[in-house]
Amino acid sequence: MTGPGAAIGPRAVETIPALQGGVAAARRRRPSGSRLFSWVIFIIGVLYFLVPLYATLEFSLRTKVPFAAYNNVLFKDKNFAGSLLYSGVIGVITIVVSLLIIVPTAYWVRLRLPRLRPYVEFVTLLPFVIPPLILVFGLLRAYASGPLALTGSELGLNALLVAAYTVLSFPYMYRSVDSGLQAIDIRTLTEAAQSMGAGWGRILLTVIFPNIRVALLSGSFLTLAIVIGEYTIASFLVRPAFGPYLALLGRDKAFEPAAVSIISFGLTWMAMGVIALLGRGSRTRIQVAGAR
Amino acid sequence: MAVDAPLTVEQASVRAAPPARPGRRGLTLLGVVPFFAFAVLFLLFPVGFLVVGSFQDSVTQAPTLQNYIDLSEPNIVLAYTSSIEISLVTAVLGGIFGFLLAYAVILGGLPRFLRSLLMTFSGVASNFAGVPLALAFTFTLGLQGLVTKLILNGLGIDLYSKSVGFSIYTKLGLELTYLYFQFPLMVLIVAPAIDGLKREWREASENLGGSSRQYWQHIALPILMPTLLGTVILLFGNSFGAQATAYQLTAGLVPLVTNLITAQISGDVFHNVNLGYALAMGMVVIMAISITGYSLLQRRSERWLR
Numbered sequence: 001m002t003g004p005g006a007a008i009g010p011r012a013v014e015t016i017p018a019l020q021g022g023v024a025a026a027r028r029r030r031p032s033g034s035r036l037f038s039w040v041i042f043i044i045g046v047l048y049f050l051v052p053l054y055a056t057l058e059f060s061l062r063t064k065v066p067f068a069a070y071n072n073v074l075f076k077d078k079n080f081a082g083s084l085l086y087s088g089v090i091g092v093i094t095i096v097v098s099l100l101i102i103v104p105t106a107y108w109v110r111l112r113l114p115r116l117r118p119y120v121e122f123v124t125l126l127p128f129v130i131p132p133l134i135l136v137f138g139l140l141r142a143y144a145s146g147p148l149a150l151t152g153s154e155l156g157l158n159a160l161l162v163a164a165y166t167v168l169s170f171p172y173m174y175r176s177v178d179s180g181l182q183a184i185d186i187r188t189l190t191e192a193a194q195s196m197g198a199g200w201g202r203i204l205l206t207v208i209f210p211n212i213r214v215a216l217l218s219g220s221f222l223t224l225a226i227v228i229g230e231y232t233i234a235s236f237l238v239r240p241a242f243g244p245y246l247a248l249l250g251r252d253k254a255f256e257p258a259a260v261s262i263i264s265f266g267l268t269w270m271a272m273g274v275i276a277l278l279g280r281g282s283r284t285r286i287q288v289a290g291a292r
Numbered sequence: 293m294a295v296d297a298p299l300t301v302e303q304a305s306v307r308a309a310p311p312a313r314p315g316r317r318g319l320t321l322l323g324v325v326p327f328f329a330f331a332v333l334f335l336l337f338p339v340g341f342l343v344v345g346s347f348q349d350s351v352t353q354a355p356t357l358q359n360y361i362d363l364s365e366p367n368i369v370l371a372y373t374s375s376i377e378i379s380l381v382t383a384v385l386g387g388i389f390g391f392l393l394a395y396a397v398i399l400g401g402l403p404r405f406l407r408s409l410l411m412t413f414s415g416v417a418s419n420f421a422g423v424p425l426a427l428a429f430t431f432t433l434g435l436q437g438l439v440t441k442l443i444l445n446g447l448g449i450d451l452y453s454k455s456v457g458f459s460i461y462t463k464l465g466l467e468l469t470y471l472y473f474q475f476p477l478m479v480l481i482v483a484p485a486i487d488g489l490k491r492e493w494r495e496a497s498e499n500l501g502g503s504s505r506q507y508w509q510h511i512a513l514p515i516l517m518p519t520l521l522g523t524v525i526l527l528f529g530n531s532f533g534a535q536a537t538a539y540q541l542t543a544g545l546v547p548l549v550t551n552l553i554t555a556q557i558s559g560d561v562f563h564n565v566n567l568g569y570a571l572a573m574g575m576v577v578i579m580a581i582s583i584t585g586y587s588l589l590q591r592r593s594e595r596w597l598r
Contacts, residue, residue, distance in 0.1 A: 034400065034401065035400060035401040035402070037396070037400070038395075038396035038397070038400025038401060038402050039396075039402065041389075041392045041393055041395075041396040041400075042393065042396050042397060042400075042402060042406065042410070044389075045389070045393045045410070045475070046413075048471070048472065048475075049413050049417055049472075049476075051432060051438075051439065052425075052428040052429055052431070052432040052472065053428065054438070055428065055431045055432035055437060055438035055439065056427065056428045056431045056432070058431075058438055059431040059436075059438070101326055101327050101330055102327070104323065104326070104327075105323070105324055105326070105327035108323035108324055109324065112320050112323065113320060113321070113323070113324060116324060120324065120327065123327075123328070123331045123335070125583070126331075126335060127335070128529070128579070128583050129576060129579045129580045129583050130335070130339055130576055130579070131533035131534075131535065131550075131575065131579060132533075132535065133533070133535045133550055133553055133554070133572075133575075134339065134342070134553070134572050134575060134576055135335070135338065135339070136557075137338075137342060137553065137557050137568075137572055138337075138338025138339045138340075138341055138342045138572075139334070139338045140557065141338070141341050141342065141345070141569075142337055142338040142341040143338070160334075163330075163333070163334040164334065166330070166334070167330075167331070167334050167335050170331075225419060229422055229423070229424065230422075231422050231423050231535075231536035231540075232535045232536050236557060243422065243423055243536070246423045246424060246427075247423045247536075247540055250423065250426075250427050250430075250540060257427050258427065258431055260424070261424040261427045261428055261431075264424045265416075265420060265424060265428075268416055268419055268420050269416050271419075272412070272415045272416045272419060273412075275415075276412065276415065
């Protein structure tokens with residue numbers, strides 16, 4: 001293979017830009033066998049990605065009347081809009097709760113309690129070790145009786161749902177917020193605000209939050225993406241959420257589930273697009289919500 | 293947002309740490325109380341409830357190890373082995389394919405725009421899991437699926453005939469479905485590591501007369517190995533903990549730990565509540581091993597790839 005080395009060999013004393021030009025040229029002169037292999041791998045990957053989507057789209061359009069499945073779901077099925085709205089509202093509440101817990105904690109740990117950082121990090125990573133299924137199992141049993149019998153009422157179940165989703169959001173929220181805080185000088189900002197007489201609440205709300213808004217938004221959208229499609233916890237807590245709705249639809253109807261899957265794919269795509277857009281320029285990579 | 297110099301965690305925290313004021317230490321600690329209180333209430337207490345329960349007898353509540361001994365019941369062992377099998381297969385295959393794919397778009401001489409396309413695809417695909425994914429694969433490889441029909445009409449092979457014996461509602465079908473979110477996750481994690489391979493290493497190797505094969509065998513792969521292994525372990529956990537996809541696709545018929553726990557939560561199929569807790573704990577232990585392995589290997593890989 002003609003690697004970069006061959007290009008540098010005799011002219012190793014040349015200036016750096018010329019050297020890099022030589023390397024780039026050598027990269028382009030790659031043997032066709034290896035490039036063919038790359039293309040084959042890439043095309044297999046693209047097919048794996050697109051075929052199920054195409055099959056779903058095709059299935060959703062197999063109805064006698066064109067777009068009947070979409071029409072039924074979007075305009076006739078009250079549960080579609082209802083469950084999407086429910087999940088959206090739960091998502092927004094989750095984001096607010098999660099921000100109110102994570103931002104002050106991450107800020108305080110960076111400013112005053114750096115020694116606690118490993119413990120906070122450990123706790124925020126626990127949801128990776130404890131799958132949603134186990135979390136909801138524990139919540140159902142722990143809050144079934146006693147002074148905190150939350151599973152008995154609608155309000156209690158909604159509260160448990162928000163609590164569980166907040167826990168699930170911890171890893172993403174903490175990482176976003178913490179890297180956001182790392183990029184600004186919180187100590188100087190805090191001292192400046194204090195010298196002007198601001199209290200802690202005011203510092204957080206008017207100084208810290210606005211300065212890390214990109215990080216907050218990216219963590220928030222990922223949380224929303226997780227919450228909107230979540231099935232396991234919502235179904236065990238018997239909540240009228242989007243995930244359980246789709247699962248039920250999948251069992252009862254033929255074409256509508258395909259239509260809703262396509263819509264839900266579009267929503268995932270949108271959420272990821274917004275996150276990628278927000279992450280531009282910063283070093284945040286596309287994040288992953290983990291398996292469901 | 294400008295990051296002037298990439299601070300390490302230690303440096304950053306040293307810079308952020310103000311001089312200690314011993315008298316207000318208790319007050320300072322108050323700042324993290326809401327976080328820890330929330331975590332205790334909605335994470336540690338519920339899981340602790342399961343932990344304690346798993347060591348108790350279901351009738352007398354006396355401490356016992358019997359629940360863990362009972363995990364050796366044939367159907368539980370079967371569930372664990374097939375969960376582990378599916379996770380291993382999809383982690384290894386997804387890992388290999390994801391690595392090849394990342395290699396192809398980064399170093400394989402493909403046009404540059406394909407790389408960002410693949411990264412976006414991977415971001416979406418690795419997050420497209422659960423019920424919609426299970427449905428999508430039913431429409432692809434189910435009895436009436438598009439690909440099933442294409443194979444039947446084009447090649448004359450009926451996947452669902454007795455001689456072929458394929459079904460999307462089986463272990464194999466589940467593996468094909470899981471791969472949809474497994475290999476994109478590999479791509480996402482491995483791509484930065486491949487980027488981290490320094491050009492100088494390759495040049496040094498070639499200046500010393502090393503072939504491309506020798507470079508990969510003795511330099512690139514050993515450097516990437518912790519990342520590759522670590523990510524495969526992460527993929528293992530990713531698949532092991534997945535519940536919704538499997539439940540939707542197989543209606544709980546394939547023996548899996550998640551399916552057993554689902555059945556146990558819904559209706560105490562073991563007639564022993566505490567055995568269910570032990571079952572859940574087994575799952576947590578396996579997840580913990582997998583995540584610990586991942587983070588240890590990830591830390592090791594950061595030594596070279598910065």
